[in-house]
Amino acid sequence: MAAGTVVSRVTGLIRQVLQAAALGTGLLATTYNQANTVPTSLYFLLIGGALNSVLVPQLVRARTEDSDGGMAFEQRLVTLVLCVLGLGAVLATWAAPEIISIYQQDTPTTHDAFELTVVFARFLLPQIFFYGVFSIFGQVLNARNRFGAMMWTPVLNNVVLITMFGLYLGMMTTPENVSDITSAQVRLLGIGTTLALALQAIALIPYAHASGFRLRPSFHWRGAGLRKSMNAARWTLLFVLANLVASTVVTRLASAADAALPNDGVGYTAYSYAQQIWMLPQSIVTVSLVTALLPRMSRAAAERRLDDLRADLSRALRVSGVVIVPAAFFFVAFGPQIAQLLFAHGAADAAATVPLGHMLQAFGLGLVPFSAQYLLLRGFYAFEDTCTPFRMALWISGMNIVLAVVCHLLLPPRWAVTGMAAAYALSYAVGLLLTALRLRKRTEGLLDGRRICRTYAKLTASSTCAGATGWLIARLCSHNLTSVASLAAGGIAMALLFILLARLLRVGELRSLPRLG
Structure with a gap:
């Protein structure tokens, strides 16, 4: 799993470097990046959060307790997910202008950027459906303790995107401003990006077939045991919504910095690039741990083996910390140099990467509480408790929003988004403390706190x-x-x-x- 994640993240980093070389780190890049973020956000809002957090325990329980090994439950769940996300993708594509207006203002000075973002969104919003295909088949595999395919198939996505950005750089003149990009370039980016995700999703289907799963659409949802899943998922929906509101506020404020300094790389694209680099260690180590531990922790919680659950959490926190803690200090020490090495190419020069490097430093130490809180939340999900994570998200998102608005109002555009990165890190530090206190009560004992x-x-x-x-x-x-x-x-x-x-x-x-x- 970790090997697949490492290869996926390395190829993803190559893709990100080529993307920055093609589009830069300013307003032009923001139009593509914002449109490419919206499908992910809507997918998680519709059902993705529930898939990743709630339904794995439900699938494990169904495979353990149902007389048919959970096959009927799986068929109904897969059918429901694909129908919901298929309809959601169609409606979102139709409502693209209204959705983009939430993230970005349409003013006379930013009208061209707004219109370009809408065009990109129409190409990219069908990704909502393919995110669902990838996730539901991945969770079917996870419930069968087969984790490798879900970690390796994103490499295919990255290879397609690397090829796409390579063609973009090699065959076309790289535009510097929003008004300079051509229709052919927009089509290449839009179609290529969605095609890459579609291939990643479809590639999981043969692995699910090999594990014994056969897709037979079942629309007998009433009385099928899905009500319990949906009741648990409603809190996860609110959890995702709380995070989405915070990220939307930050995106809108960061876009204002882009509009004020369109070619300086001080806004949303620099923030998102810095955040993606910052999250690499957590994605490789912590996510791999969680994917493997959640089914085991769910079984331990169901059987009331709380000592085993606490031991798994303690070990995961301590082992992941060996990578997470030095990585956090590495970003603080070398943020500007990392940004220059990765992104000072093509459309972005060395000066344009300096704000990105400062944002990476501002995120820096927040990697430790971010990763630890991500792990501890899985303790609640093992108990099928989705209400408490929502309450934690309210605290974190509320604090993040307040601090982001303060940065926007008090700091100049050059430093406002850097301040928002520090605010994000501080919010998770507070969230970690609250989460640890609540989980200690939920597990009816100490979390091995002294050793940790x-x-x-x-x-x-x-x-x-x-x-x-x-x-x-x-x-x-x-x-x-x-x-x-x-x-x-x-x-x-x-x-x-x-x-x-x-x-x-x-x-x-x-x-x-x-x-x-």
Whole structure:
């Protein structure tokens, strides 16, 4: 799983670098990126959040308790999901202008950008259906303890997108402004992006077939046991809605920064690129852990083996921290150099990547509470408790919105979105504390807090010393070496010193990481 995720993220990073080279980090890139974000948001709002959090425990329970091994429940659930998302994709494509107006203002000065975003959205909104195909077949596989295919098939998506952006860069003049992009370029980006996701989704179907699943559409939803799933899912829907409201507010405010400084890379695209880079360690380590642990934790919760559930959570937090904590300090130490290395190509020059690097630094240390809170929420989902995660999301989203608005009002456009990145990180730090307190009560005992805190204290001390040393070495090398060489020198020094210090401090999880599978 981790290997598939690593390859997927590496190819995704290559795709992102080519995308930045083709579109830059300013207002033009924002039109494509915003339109490409909307299908994901709507998919999670319609049913995606429930699929990822609620329905895996339901599928596991059905396979354990139903006389047919849960096959009838699976057929009805798959049919329901595909019907809901198919209809949702059609309606969303029809209402594209109204949807985009939520994220972006249509003013005389931004009208061209708004219209281009709507055109992109009409090409990209059908992705809602293909997200559903990928997720529901992936969850069917997960319920059968087959995790690899869902981790590897995104590589196919990235290969198609890499090819698409390569063609875009190689065959066409790269536009600098919104008004310069041609209809042919828009069609290439729109059709290519949706086709890539469609191939990723369809590629899972043979794996589901090999696992024993046969799709036979079943519309007998009444009395089929789906009511319990939908009741649990309503809280997940509210959870997704709370996060979506916060991200929409941030997107709208970041778009205002783009409109004020359209070619400076200080708005939504820089924010989203920085956030994607920042989330890479969590995506590789934490998500892989959660995907494997959730079915096991669900069984432990159903059988009231609370000690086993707490042990799984503790181990996941400690082992993931070996990667997450130093990665957070790495982003703080080398944010601007990372941004320049990855995005100072093609349509984006070195100066345009500086704000992105500062945003990466602002996100930085927030990676630790973000990843830990993501893990702890799965403890509630194992109990099929979706109400508490919603309440936690309300606190986090509310705080994020308030701080983002403060940054928008008090900071100049150059720094407003950087402040929003720091606000996002701070919101999750508060959310982690609230989540840990609630989960401790839910599991009727301690969460191995002393051991976890002791491990994270050692990791923080090692990362701080290693990060400061790596930053100093990179700074000294920058006078005589290229930016890439100085970043490599600083990064290698930080990694080696971190491993040495962690061993000296007897961080046992460092040895268990390679044996995680």
